[in-house]
Amino acid sequence: MKDFFDNATDESRWQAVETRDSRADGQFIFAVKTTGICCRPSCSARHPLRKNVLFFKTLAAAIDAGFRPCKRCQPDKLVPEQQRIDRITQACRLIESSSEPIVLARLAAQVAMSPFHFHRLFKQVTGLTPHAWQKALRAKRLREQLTQGDLVTRAIFDAGYQSGSNFYQQANEVLGMTAKQYRQGGERTVIQFVTGSCWLGEFLVARSERGICAILLGNDAQELGHELETLFPHSSLMTGDEQFAQSVAQVVSFLEHPCEHFSLPLDIQGTAFQQQVWQALRDIPAGQTASYSDIAQRIGKPQAVRAVAGACAANKLAVIIPCHRVVRNDGAISGYRWGVERKRQLLEIEAKLQEE
Numbered sequence: 001m002k003d004f005f006d007n008a009t010d011e012s013r014w015q016a017v018e019t020r021d022s023r024a025d026g027q028f029i030f031a032v033k034t035t036g037i038c039c040r041p042s043c044s045a046r047h048p049l050r051k052n053v054l055f056f057k058t059l060a061a062a063i064d065a066g067f068r069p070c071k072r073c074q075p076d077k078l079v080p081e082q083q084r085i086d087r088i089t090q091a092c093r094l095i096e097s098s099s100e101p102i103v104l105a106r107l108a109a110q111v112a113m114s115p116f117h118f119h120r121l122f123k124q125v126t127g128l129t130p131h132a133w134q135k136a137l138r139a140k141r142l143r144e145q146l147t148q149g150d151l152v153t154r155a156i157f158d159a160g161y162q163s164g165s166n167f168y169q170q171a172n173e174v175l176g177m178t179a180k181q182y183r184q185g186g187e188r189t190v191i192q193f194v195t196g197s198c199w200l201g202e203f204l205v206a207r208s209e210r211g212i213c214a215i216l217l218g219n220d221a222q223e224l225g226h227e228l229e230t231l232f233p234h235s236s237l238m239t240g241d242e243q244f245a246q247s248v249a250q251v252v253s254f255l256e257h258p259c260e261h262f263s264l265p266l267d268i269q270g271t272a273f274q275q276q277v278w279q280a281l282r283d284i285p286a287g288q289t290a291s292y293s294d295i296a297q298r299i300g301k302p303q304a305v306r307a308v309a310g311a312c313a314a315n316k317l318a319v320i321i322p323c324h325r326v327v328r329n330d331g332a333i334s335g336y337r338w339g340v341e342r343k344r345q346l347l348e349i350e351a352k353l354q355e356e
Contacts, residue, residue, distance in 0.1 A: 207267070
């Protein structure tokens, strides 16, 4: 939505005014020549005649043109949605500046909200619960410090874990390996993989001890193997055993019927931001799409459109994390790690399956 004014026509802006579309609030201001008042698109006042309406990119531009802010919708105040997002942003900054976990009640009190409404709004804005967000942040800090060569014990406490035993109980979940292995580049991590063919072309499915860690698509099995080596340069790669082949069959079934539920455990490794984006992608229903701007809005970072695109490009789990459901603001299909044509095919098959 951040490019609404630049990309939209006056007719689409008028449509937003007629429908009182709150998503357009903050994107432009409309002014009424006969009353001298300017409003948000969602203003609940009686609609003016179209011929009496002018559009401005900002409130300041409308005021400079001689219009005064509406007392009902108060365009000179923060958009209510932005106010809520700002509270969650404030909470995130509090979490980031704290050296230890912050309980829900304290976080909610810091931003003047009840724990119930804060928890619900936090998940709506970031895609994660406050607990999960703090957990992802600690994991990110730990990965960064271990990568820099910090001692394991120091890295664990600096990342915000309250004790060594507290961390070691969840080390596999956080890193997919022990902290020492991660510090040494994951040299002893074993990843099984299998290649094959499906309706999307060649595929490669890989699994670590935690779960499925990569689903890659392409035209050549050997190239997919090289890509896996690039993604996990310090891991020991080996051909999957018979038991793993059964899991691969479930993955292929999902690739062919992407509207089904996927129940196999996943090994999703990424930064806190990437995980927010990927969770938002998994919330897009099959057969529907969202723009990069939409995703940025949903995770509470409306200016991070390029970073959202980067997170989509970093996705290692094709179809399972449905980055193919993200399109440009104008609905055009572009920018898919495994090829635009595959993206088009996936969207077409999902639309067809939803109709059945």
